[in-house]
Amino acid sequence: MPELPEVETIRRSIALPLQGQIIKAVIVREPRLRWSVPNTLTACLLGQSIQDIQRRGKYLLFQCEQGHLLIHLGMSGNLRLLPAKTPVKKHDHLDIVFHNELCLRYHDPRRFGCVLWTSDPVSQHPLLMNLGLEPLEPDFTGDYLYRLAQQRKVPIKTYIMNSRIVVGVGNIYANESLFLASIHPTKPSGQINLERYQCLAKSIQQVLSTAIESGGTTLRDFMDSAGNPGYFKPLLQIYGRTGQPCNQCGNPIQQQQLAQRVTYYCSTCQG
DNA sequence: AAAAGGACCTGGTGGC
DNA sequence: TGCCACCAGGTCCTTT
Numbered sequence: 001m002p003e004l005p006e007v008e009t010i011r012r013s014i015a016l017p018l019q020g021q022i023i024k025a026v027i028v029r030e031p032r033l034r035w036s037v038p039n040t041l042t043a044c045l046l047g048q049s050i051q052d053i054q055r056r057g058k059y060l061l062f063q064c065e066q067g068h069l070l071i072h073l074g075m076s077g078n079l080r081l082l083p084a085k086t087p088v089k090k091h092d093h094l095d096i097v098f099h100n101e102l103c104l105r106y107h108d109p110r111r112f113g114c115v116l117w118t119s120d121p122v123s124q125h126p127l128l129m130n131l132g133l134e135p136l137e138p139d140f141t142g143d144y145l146y147r148l149a150q151q152r153k154v155p156i157k158t159y160i161m162n163s164r165i166v167v168g169v170g171n172i173y174a175n176e177s178l179f180l181a182s183i184h185p186t187k188p189s190g191q192i193n194l195e196r197y198q199c200l201a202k203s204i205q206q207v208l209s210t211a212i213e214s215g216g217t218t219l220r221d222f223m224d225s226a227g228n229p230g231y232f233k234p235l236l237q238i239y240g241r242t243g244q245p246c247n248q249c250g251n252p253i254q255q256q257q258l259a260q261r262v263t264y265y266c267s268t269c270q271g
Numbered sequence: 272a273a274a275a276g277g278a279c280c281t282g283g284t285g286g287c
Numbered sequence: 288t289g290c291c292a293c294c295a296g297g298t299c300c301t302t303t
Contacts, residue, residue: 003296034279034299058297075297076281091281110280112297127299154274163298170296219296220283239296260276262295 002073004135004168005211006222006230007058010079013225014104015053017081018062021098022049030093034074034114037094044117045069045096056122057131057167067119069096070127074112080105081225104225132165135204140166142198149189149197156192157185158259160204169204172217172239175264177204179238184270185263186256210235238264 002010023045031037038044048064055061060079062069071079084095084103094106094115106115118125133140148165160166161174169177178185181203183196192200216222216230219240223229237247242255246266256263 006296032280034297072297074280075295108280109282110295110297112280152273158274161297172296217296222296259274 002058002077002216002222003170003173004055004058005173005208005214005232006216007055007060007073007168008212009216009224009230010073011053011055011060013228014079014081017102018050018053018098018104020049020051021100021102023047023064023096024099025095025097027095027097028093029088029095030091030111033093033108033111034072035116037115038117041115041117044119056128057134057163058170059128061122063122067117068122068125070114070116070118070122070125071106072113072127074108074110074114076110076221077106077108077113078221078223079225080107080223080227130164131167132163133167135166135168135201135208140201140205142194142196142201145201146192146194146197149192152190153188155186155258156183156189156200157261157263159189160200161259161261166204168208171261172219172236173204173207173211175239176207176237179264179266179270180207182270184267185258185265238266240264 026042026045028037048066050062052063058072060071082103082105084097084101091109092105092107095103097103157174157178160169181200183200211217211232214230214232217232218229238253241253243252246253246269249268251266251268254265254267
């Protein structure tokens with residue numbers, strides 16, 4: 001479900017209400033996520049307060065006094081901030097209850113996400129230590145993308161979805177960014193020149209920033225922690241628009257499978 | 272070292 | 288209405 005803009009939208013909607021809140025209880029109803037919820041989680045979290053909530057790629061990092069709670073939402077996860085007594089629904093796998101009687105409720109039908117704890121420096125965590133650059137940080141540039149792409153043959157779309165290169169770019173925003181940069185998704189990443197990469201880096205930043213400002217993309221069920229949908233869907237230029245006219249040239253949008261992901265493009269505009 | 276494909280899950284949709 | 292195949296916003300792991 002959530003790519004970087006959706007995770008960032010959730011982060012922003014919980015950061016202020018949870019800052020300084022003390023954890024009163026942890027309720028694990030279903031520990032079988034992508035990785036099992038550690039059975040020590042309750043003991044780790046109890047009595048601690050949330051000092052800050054950061055994001056790294058699509059991971060949410062809850063900074064506590066003794067370490068970090070690490071949450072990934074996978075394909076179908078979401079987090080809601082609810083009164084602690086709100087009736088539980090199917091797939092509400094975990095609650096973190098605070099002293100103010102609010103709870104952060106993790107819901108994830110497909111269970112591709114995870115809820116983990118680490119008391120080590122969070123950047124050293126095995127799931128985080130090999131991640132590439134944050135696309136909205138200043139060190140993410142066309143030069144960087146160009147340099148790492150040399151000798152590579154993977155299609156550019158697969159390349160920008162590789163989290164060891166750059167984090168947070170999932171299927172929706174990879175398609176959108178390549179359309180904005182007028183680059184064909186199957187073009188081998190090692191055959192793109194520096195100038196095109198500079199354009200692509202800017203396109204990725206623009207698409208992600210605009211999506212964050214819009215509160216993310218709600219295709220089916222994305223919502224922020226208060227239950228609000230995102231408003232970026234009508235701004236999508238290419239994703240999910242097979243057969244519809246390209247907004248730039250009017251020719252029908254094409255679709256093909258690339259690395260097991262649906263890929264949309266305009267064969268006229270994305271030479 | 273890089274690329275390709277399978278695996279992990281449930282729910283919604285569309286065809287018959 | 289029911290059954291079935293197929294598809295979905297992610298990404299790690301194994302194999303080539």
